[in-house]
Amino acid sequence: MTSTVRQLLQTKGNTVYAISPGATVFEALERMAAYDVGALMVMDGDQLVGIFSERDYARKIILMGRISKDTLVGEVMTGELITVTPDATVADCMNLMTGNRVRHLPVLEDGKLVGVVSIGDVVKAIMTQQEFMIAELESYITGSR
Structure with a gap:
């Protein structure tokens, strides 16, 4: 059962798709299409400086x-980025995303980008948690535990 961003990244992987701030928007769109993602982290060397999304x-x-x-x-x-740490909970992510109307949260650990969590990742993790909880409750109720 995934409850933290660290666990979520262990499950989904921590691949980060990025682009330089000096690249053209056209290049960013080509990269987003190639990787089938809705956003790219904008990196100046190893420093996260922004995010470029379909909304942008x-x-x-x-x-x-x-x-x-x-x-x-x-x-x-x-x-202006809203970020999380690997120790944030999936519920924290959902609250940040809905409260700030964002679809991607860069994950920073010790100031370094270690992954990205999307709204799809968070919804999937929450659904998995709920399915697990329902199965446990059904098992308890029917006495098959």
């Missing part, structure tokens, strides 16, 4: 009439 593209490129091949990721990324 829709609101800061399309709606503003900008051109993705001429715009740098660093110009339109979200720089």
Whole structure:
């Protein structure tokens, strides 16, 4: 049963898809499509400096009439990040995501990026926890434990 971000990352893996702030938005979109992800961590060397998401593209490129091949990721990324540590609970993540209307939480340990948790990861973990709890309760009620 997954209850912390550390356990969630052990289950799903801690692969991080990233891009440089100097890359073009078009390059970011190509990378997102190749990896089938909705966001990329923006890394300056080994330093997390932002996140670039489908939402950033829709609101800061399309709606503003900008051109993705001429715009740098660093110009339109979200720089104010909401992050979690590996010791945060899945419930903490859900509360942060819903309260702040974000779909991705970078996971930092000792200031270093060690993974990313998406809303899909959190929902899946919560559903798994609930299924486990239901099975335990059914087993208890029927006396088959």
